[in-house]
Amino acid sequence: MSVNLFNRLLVAPIPYLPKSLVWPLSRRYIAGTDLDSAYSAVNDLNAAGCSATVDVLGEDSRTRDEAETARDIYLAAIEGIERNSLDCNISVKLSDLGLRQDAELCFAATRALVAAANEHGSFVRIDMEDSSVTDATLDIYRRLREEYSNVGTVIQSCLRRSTDDIKNLLDSGPTYIRLCKGIYLEPEIVAFNDAGQIRRSYCELLEQLLAGGVQKVGIATHDPALVEFAVEYINSKKINQTRYEFQMLLGVAESLRGRLVAAGHPLRVYVPFGERWFAYSVRRLRENPEIAGHIVRNLFTRS
Numbered sequence: 001m002s003v004n005l006f007n008r009l010l011v012a013p014i015p016y017l018p019k020s021l022v023w024p025l026s027r028r029y030i031a032g033t034d035l036d037s038a039y040s041a042v043n044d045l046n047a048a049g050c051s052a053t054v055d056v057l058g059e060d061s062r063t064r065d066e067a068e069t070a071r072d073i074y075l076a077a078i079e080g081i082e083r084n085s086l087d088c089n090i091s092v093k094l095s096d097l098g099l100r101q102d103a104e105l106c107f108a109a110t111r112a113l114v115a116a117a118n119e120h121g122s123f124v125r126i127d128m129e130d131s132s133v134t135d136a137t138l139d140i141y142r143r144l145r146e147e148y149s150n151v152g153t154v155i156q157s158c159l160r161r162s163t164d165d166i167k168n169l170l171d172s173g174p175t176y177i178r179l180c181k182g183i184y185l186e187p188e189i190v191a192f193n194d195a196g197q198i199r200r201s202y203c204e205l206l207e208q209l210l211a212g213g214v215q216k217v218g219i220a221t222h223d224p225a226l227v228e229f230a231v232e233y234i235n236s237k238k239i240n241q242t243r244y245e246f247q248m249l250l251g252v253a254e255s256l257r258g259r260l261v262a263a264g265h266p267l268r269v270y271v272p273f274g275e276r277w278f279a280y281s282v283r284r285l286r287e288n289p290e291i292a293g294h295i296v297r298n299l300f301t302r303s
């Protein structure tokens with residue numbers, strides 16, 4: 001049986017299982033359901049030499065109320081991060097802040113978060129979702145960047161358009177970019193589907209960003225080959241530590257994470273939390289059944 005088919009078989013029953021059975025699969029990757037559990041996870045990460053970014057689980061708000069609730073949890077997080085003296089910022093999904101219903105509502109909510117973060121000396125990362133909202137996401141990022149410097153976004157190396165997007169962003173002024181492979185299943189016409197090509201694209205885009213003067217790049221990957229490429233590039237070009245950080249997801253590739261921290265590289269961990277952990281887990285697992293394989297393997301092995 002192929003690995004892919006095995007993973008798909010693992011995913012199929014998950015939406016029908018009781019939450020109590022799915023939670024043990026998800027909990028390594030999710031800090032908990034409330035802000036206090038996120039603060040506690042971040043506190044532990046800070047003690048281990050990592051900075052963090054918290055993500056309130058949720059996407060695709062359907063009503064203004066849902067979008068405003070998401071905004072308010074983030075506002076509370078910005079205040080709580082400072083109150084608890086944590087080395088942490090926030091990562092937001094624009095669809096959670098209403099992007100698919102009303103781009104102006106979403107812009108206003110995101111602007112409120114960036115303004116609050118600015119007052120608290122913090123930073124907002126705008127996550128990148130599927131390719132149907134890439135233009136709208138970059139548009140909101142550009143508008144916010146005209147007013148504030150404490151905001152960044154994400155580029156996905158699987159997308160064919162990413163070289164041009166980076167060029168445009170670098171041309172329009174100082175920019176903060178997280179570079180990742182991209183988690184969404186995309187049609188061939190917009191994205192590379194071959195793993196080797198996505199990797200090559202990642203290396204080229206990382207060079208484009210660092211050689212092109214990006215203010216700071218978040219190197220978001222657990223792929224050992226990409227981490228090795230990045231470390232060699234950083235060392236050979238003597239890239240200052242203010243211009244990059246590695247970024248990893250909570251609970252993933254912890255030994256690689258430990259080695260990077262021990263070698264003195266800045267590293268930020270992405271900490272998801274929230275009431276909507278179940279819907280998030282099911283959607284992620286359906287979209288990318290390979291993760292189910294990771295989750296099950298991680299139950300039995302330490303990475």
Ligand SMILES: Cc1cc2nc3c(=O)[nH]c(=O)nc-3n(C[C@H](O)[C@H](O)[C@H](O)COP(=O)(O)OP(=O)(O)OC[C@H]3O[C@@H](n4cnc5c(N)ncnc54)[C@H](O)[C@@H]3O)c2cc1C
Pocket residue numbers: 126127128129154156180181182183184220221222223224247248249252253269270291294295298303
């Ligand atoms: C900090 C951070 C932020 C991200 N933000 C975004 C975003 O805004 N938009 C977006 O589309 N994508 C985002 N991603 C996801 C990213 O696009 C990839 O889908 C994901 O990181 C897997 O790719 P990889 O580079 O780690 O390589 P892979 O080849 O997929 O993974 C390398 C190795 O890492 C381990 N691994 C990877 N993922 C997992 C997992 N979930 N559980 C257990 N083990 C795993 C496995 O051992 C695997 O062999 C983010 C990833 C990180 C780390």
